[in-house]
Amino acid sequence: MLIFDHSRPGRTATAQLPAAGGSLDDLPAELRRKDAPALPEVSELDVVRHYTRLSQKNFSIDTQFYPLGSCTMKYNPRACNSLAMLPQFLARHPASPDDTGQGFLACMFELQEMLQAVSGMAAVSLAPMAGAHGEFAGVAMIRAYHDARGDTARREIIVPDAAHGTNPATATMCGYTVKEIPTDASGSVDLAALRAAVGPQTAGLMLTNPSTLGVFEKTIADIQKIVHDAGGLLYYDGANLNAILGKVRPGDMGFDVIHLNLHKTFSTPHGGGGPGAGPVGVSERLLPFLPIPLVLNERGFYRLAAETDRPQSIGRLSANLGNAGVLLRAYVYARMLGRSGMLRVAEYATLNANYLMAKLRDAGFELAYPERRASHEFIVTLKKLKDATGISAMDFAKRLLDYGFHAPTTYFPLLVPECLLIEPTETESRATLDSFVEAMTAIRREAETNPELVKGAPHTLPVRRLDDVRAARELDLAYQPAG
Template identity: 80%
Template sequence: MDTVRHYTRLSQKNFSIDTNFYPLGSCTMKYNPRACHSLAMLPNFLARHPLAPDSTGQGFLACLYELQEILKDVTGMAGVSLTPMAGAQGEFAGIAMIRAYHDARGDTARTEIIVPDAAHGTNPATAVMCGYTVKEIPTGSDGDVDLDALRAAVGPQTAGLMLTNPSTLGIFERQIQSIQQIVHDAGGLLYYDGANLNAILGKVKPGDMGFDVIHMNLHKTFSTPHGGGGPGAGAVGVAPRLLPFMPIPLVGMVSTEQAVRYRWLTENDLPQSIGRLSAWMGNAGILLRAYIYARMLGAEGMHRVAEFATLNANYLMAELGRIGYTIAFPQRRASHEFIVSAKQLKDTTGVSAMDIAKRLLDKGFHAPTTYFPMLVPECLLIE
């Protein structure tokens, strides 16, 4: 009994999603339902070998196929690939598909990807890894993309624009229809960074906004464990024009009068695919957890996720504003995260955003994201 008590006490020293919450902005550290974990650990899922014949894994393939269909419906996209194993890898897949699309049309003069100055750092890194140069455009004082700067930036050299909506500033991009029109009129494609998809889940679809490709952080929006750097799943969704270039494998369904059968779709089915990004089917256990989470929620549950994420963010933003923190965009409603600035506090007392974050740790609270995005001085990004 002493041994049990000893290790129980040690376990209670850990800071975990079971004992507290993580207000890390742009990270969506949601609670991970134990039911998702338990079902994904069923022996027939857990022990399945990736080289097992399709005929012996129809249940597994059916789950992945249905997850593809759920994500298509959630995002308004024409197709979904589950194989990328992280958000950054999903980004890479998306921009690689944009490049493959332009190359297939012989439009090789398109050498630039446009990125707002409030973007996640992975956006310009992804563009460079895919062989593009990066053109940064500014954010207006109201938090929206500067449309005049965007109009000046686009041209025959534009391959696409990478955009997070809601942005890392925690506000919804109100000019999205104008943005997509400007980019598409210039011959470019529109990329959706799905890091903040949780804010609009079940409410609005990126496909309806005019996006051509999206990556989804299933380990964030669909609540699978992602502390400690992994594991992740960066599923990508595409508009019809990018369907031939999706990464493989996919899961296809063959329906006959006698039965429904599922099978892998490979290079033979998609000869223009950008190829494989992971061994087998990516992080299959994470995909199963995401599928179970989506089925548990249903359409109405997804609506409530976005509603409560937004409600919680606006409540906390109002409370922090009430006690004296400077709200970065007080005239705008928070989507699911928001920014407060400690600049005034630092100027008057010398206490910085970093000091606040470290003191929260001293008191047993996880600190929010600090000093990102860099547009706001002494920034605390809270989700």
């Protein structure tokens, strides 16, 4: 039932209406609307009940284990939310002068400093509003750097084939062409292919480390040297920073620019698809190009730096200081963890991943890279199961929902057939991981004995499997009442 089905002409949530309206007669009639927009006409209880019920149709971290690879679905501490939503913080207009927001700006400055420390970069800007937005800022800085040196022949960004789709899409948005390089049999960047790919046309390489295959790029020192020797810069996609937080710093690996996904590593909520935050960090040579605003500390007074302070900046990415409330949540999280807590994130995320990988291997599941250590995630391939039973990774994923587990990431990375990319995160207990292994084992047994049950899954959710083809062919993107 849609909210529109609750609507009755003339019904209002009266308590929400301002007491007085006002005349609009001074506005030209031709610029005014003739018919009121057909928004729902419902009571407050209608709204509360309808959206509470909708919420109950979702899986979430608060209700289910959510081992979605490369998404870092860990517990989002409640204090981060309540302290970011203190009424004074919520009431502050973004164009208020800096002297009305010293408390807020102090948090932002200290967050910049902490992110700088854990990333090993020379400076951090909080401006980007998502990981992909951070990628855009990072590659735009790479371009600004080469352009400022008159090195305009560098038109190409190199991206490993295991990379997130945002990497090549970002390079395109920054006016670059994309060259993909392959992964070798052990899951690492193919060094020979990288050597062959670099040249005077190379603007940079975008790399995720640990990669989306769940392994650390052991040859990062060689990769770094090959790209830098060719005159290119190194971009670090922070999607998997949770695996090495406090253990290894991207700056120490030789990266020139990075983005961090605060909605992953710093546990801000995913919110059903955003808002996130994707701060960017840079090495010394990219400092002048950082996006604004930046938070400056001038003898104890916090101030937002603008165009006049940073004439070479790539500019603004939004109308304000990015997703400020998300940044506040990340700040609270970082303060609760502190330096020891951050180190434990990487340690226990890695422990959980390697434990779950070992248990699944012992239960007979095939690992994509059995000879490698898992980082904070790893890949199971169901290719053989599919060949034997016809049950695909997607069928398996859907059946996991019936067992009360959110599915791992499926069919990504694209180069491992019938893959499940599994990331348990550090906040899950051993007991939860064990019960996940039991569910996986039970589903495999079902695949062998009763494949139709698995193919028809899920059976226990509000809907059964949805017709994606029809959704794309017969587009229904907005409700049109019959008649």
